[in-house]
Amino acid sequence: MNPSLSRRRFLGGAAVAIALPPFESLLSKAQAQPDLRRRLVTVFLPVGMLMEEWTPSTTGPLQLSGLAAGLEKVKSKILILSHLANLSGKNRPGDHAAGTGAVFNCAKPAKGDGDAIRAGVSVDQVAAKQLRAFTPIPSLQLGMFPLPYNKAGQKPWVAAAVGEEMGVSSKTKHAEEAKKFVAFWSRPDIMKLYLDAKKAYPAQNNVTPDLDPAAAEMLPALQAGSYNFLDQKWPVGVQDVMLKDIQSVFGGTMTIDQMLKDMDTTFAEKKSTV
Numbered sequence: 001m002n003p004s005l006s007r008r009r010f011l012g013g014a015a016v017a018i019a020l021p022p023f024e025s026l027l028s029k030a031q032a033q034p035d036l037r038r039r040l041v042t043v044f045l046p047v048g049m050l051m052e053e054w055t056p057s058t059t060g061p062l063q064l065s066g067l068a069a070g071l072e073k074v075k076s077k078i079l080i081l082s083h084l085a086n087l088s089g090k091n092r093p094g095d096h097a098a099g100t101g102a103v104f105n106c107a108k109p110a111k112g113d114g115d116a117i118r119a120g121v122s123v124d125q126v127a128a129k130q131l132r133a134f135t136p137i138p139s140l141q142l143g144m145f146p147l148p149y150n151k152a153g154q155k156p157w158v159a160a161a162v163g164e165e166m167g168v169s170s171k172t173k174h175a176e177e178a179k180k181f182v183a184f185w186s187r188p189d190i191m192k193l194y195l196d197a198k199k200a201y202p203a204q205n206n207v208t209p210d211l212d213p214a215a216a217e218m219l220p221a222l223q224a225g226s227y228n229f230l231d232q233k234w235p236v237g238v239q240d241v242m243l244k245d246i247q248s249v250f251g252g253t254m255t256i257d258q259m260l261k262d263m264d265t266t267f268a269e270k271k272s273t274v
């Protein structure tokens with residue numbers, strides 16, 4: 001076939017022709033058939049979905065309602081599958097991490113640290129292997145981590161919680177030995193070894209572990225100050241109401257004030273259980 005190059009593409013290649021083999025990359029792009037190109041987008045929401053807003057009430061021709069009504073213009077291209085369960089994500093203890101690790105591969109993750117973690121190949125990477133012939137970027141991962149809000153000039157405080165802690169029972173017959181054990185783990189050199197292996201943040205100001213660059217960006221904010229996750233002091237059920245209502249807020253079917261009112265109502269009903 002005779003590959004065709006646009007004027008813009010030709011000039012872009014000419015600008016770097018001295019440094020690169022003559023138009024090889026451009027020719028391969030031009031030869032790819034646009035109508036053969038495919039894209040796969042996988043989306044993961046860690047707090048779950050309000051399923052009754054997305055699941056059709058009947059089978060057959062798709063009838064969208066609730067939050068899904070916003071997809072009405074493209075519903076001819078939509079297929080909704082319900083009543084599915086990824087049982088590989090049920091892997092206690094550690095359901096949170098195990099569920100995330102199994103979301104796109106349906107494989108029960110092997111637990112461990114560092115290279116010991118295994119979860120199989122995810123479906124997006126299987127697709128990327130097949131689609132790489134049709135795109136210069138076969139795989140692209142995008143994520144969002146909302147940084148703490150603060151006014152200009154103020155150091156941000158962030159929500160944080162202790163992941164692991166040690167204590168000594170008041171009824172132990174070996175109080176002195178137990179205290180020595182806790183003191184050993186509290187030593188900065190020992191705690192650094194532990195945190196380096198866990199890739200976790202320190203609870204002590206005199207310890208600076210080796211963190212992933214992305215995680216290290218949060219360390220100054222943690223050192224400036226932190227507060228407990230709000231839901232850790234809520235009665236059981238308040239967080240469920242928030243996660244349910246906030247999707248309706250995003251969908252435009254509920255106001256923030258109504259969401260907060262629902263949360264307050266549940267808090268009042270359940271506060272005696274705390």
